Amino acid sequence: MARQERALRTRRLILEAAASVFDEFGYERATIGEVVARAGVTRGAVYFHFASKRELAQGVIEGQFEAEAVPERSCKLQEFVDTGMVVTHLVPIDPLVSAAVRLSVDQGADKQMGIDAAPGWISRLERLLVDAGERGELLPHVVPADTAGLMTASWVGVQLQSQRFTGRADLAVRVSTLYRHLMPSVAVPGVLACLDLAPDRGARVYAEMTAAREAAAGEVAGAAGPEGADADAG
Amino acid sequence: MARQERALRTRRLILEAAASVFDEFGYERATIGEVVARAGVTRGAVYFHFASKRELAQGVIEGQFEAEAVPERSCKLQEFVDTGMVVTHLVPIDPLVSAAVRLSVDQGADKQMGIDAAPGWISRLERLLVDAGERGELLPHVVPADTAGLMTASWVGVQLQSQRFTGRADLAVRVSTLYRHLMPSVAVPGVLACLDLAPDRGARVYAEMTAAREAAAGEVAGAAGPEGADADAG
Missing domain, CATH: 1.10.10.60 (Homeodomain-like)
Known part of the structure; x- marks a missing residue:
């Protein structure tokens, strides 16, 4: 190595x-x-x-x-939803994501500034909303920065509540409820009707990402010649 | 005494x-x-x-x-909004409310169970939503317990974000943004059009509550006879 x-x-x-x-x-x-x-x-x-x-x-x-972004979609609001749904899926299984959430919520008095994942999430979501707006997917009154901030804040609150009440067992269901309440105020009706907001959406998108990553790794191994292919098969 | x-x-x-x-x-x-x-x-x-x-x-x-409840309204969804807006107004000025929020969000590992204001708020909001449903104010798909839980969770997240980013200076504006995003998924259109979701709603309702309390205290003092009235004037 x-x-x-x-x-x-x-x-x-x-x-x-x-x-x-x-x-x-x-x-x-x-x-x-x-x-x-x-x-x-x-x-x-x-x-x-x-x-x-x-x-x-x-x-x-x-x-x-x-961590890589979720797969691109022709519908940018679905990408917006998928971004939150995949993190939701990862919180209980990826210690880095779980710790980032906890650090962002910690209110310790001695805590230094700048330890907060929220600004990064807000700008990622804001960019997706701006893209969605350019494609005509947003209702006219939507302000991307405000909706991105609200989405991030609400997600954090929902995560805390799920953790407190059920040890995160119902996190995906609660986040789905959050999107079902918020998206009608964000998406034009034609787009709203196409959005997949189901609780298992995050798990499905993450499976898609894992499969794509493994396929890409297989291609690299294949390109490395018979030795690489053997290593992959063994 | x-x-x-x-x-x-x-x-x-x-x-x-x-x-x-x-x-x-x-x-x-x-x-x-x-x-x-x-x-x-x-x-x-x-x-x-x-x-x-x-x-x-x-x-x-x-x-x-x-603390007393917000004044009754013929529109129960306005009471639902007012309940959250008055707490929003009180967080920065009432140490009991501020501490209750912090205790409810604290994630200390040693923390004992049962120190959480959220369940009380959720049932208070759920009751108002059930009343609103009986008066035909709710969209048919709304489940009062789910919406009450989501509202409470989102409020907590918005409060944390406002505290972190601006020391709560923009809390009322952020909470107003939250209601503007959520209420279209909760209220029938005729009710939605009548709701007051402005950022200063909490301050106005709280002023109304204070005036009513002072008027009631004045009446009690008046009823106590000249002595009471003197004490009130002095």
Whole structure:
């Protein structure tokens, strides 16, 4: 394994350990010592990649955004919905996403500024709404920045409520209820009628993304010649 | 002052001190010692009213619900909107409301169950939606429990976002945006057209409530005879 690849793997290992620590303890009570213990690396390795607890938290939040976007759709409002539905699907299964949500909601008094995933989500959603508007999918009164901010805020509130009441067991159903309430105020009727807002939408789109990723990996392995193809088959 | 009245005043003093401590430190870092110091009462007085930190937190959350309901309206969906708008108006000015919101959002790992204002708000809103349904104000697909839960969750998320981004300076505007997005999926068109969803709605309804309370106090003082009337004028 090349040195750079090894460094990236270590960085990912540290981020995942940090995510599990932040998710369990919150920002204030999290310690770098605990991250070191869980990552199974040296304290020096952690400090090589992240100078402070704050940088670790920032890394967790940014790590979420390295994840690829949902597949493009001809209907941009479906992409808008899919973006929220896939994150909803990932919260209970991806420690980085779960920790990013928790860090963004934490209200610790000592908390440093800038540890918040919301601004990134708001601009991602705002861009999709602007695209949707250019294609005539939006009702005329919609202000993309306002609707993107509201969607993000409401999603966070719904996530908190689901976590508190059912340990997230009904998260997908609650998020579907959120979209069913919001989209009629956003989409023109013809687009609204075509939107898939079902609770299992996130799981289906994520399966599609996984299949596409595996197909792409297979192609790369195939292009590498018989050796690569063998490795893929074995 | 009668003994019972004095006890109620002390209880209120303790709750307000507890609210300011919870609001500043969160549940986990709050101490009864700090509540004692801020209330200016003895430790024994605090323990006479509240056996533990958990009971203090519960008291803060219940204290919020002792507040009177918004004025009755012939349109129950306007009462539904007013309920959320008045709380929105109170969050920045009433420490009990602010602390109840913070306690409900706190995610501390050690946090005991039952410290959550949301269930009380959800049932209050659900009752108003059921009344609205009986008067034909709701679209046919609305499920009162689902919409009440979503409204409460979204409000909490919007409050967090406003606090994070602007220190709550734009809270009323953001909550108005929330209602403008949700109500078209809840109200029949004839009712929707009559709803007042303006950002200053909460302040106006609260002024109406204050005036009604002062008028009632004046009447009581008047009924108590010249002495009472003098006291009121002085």
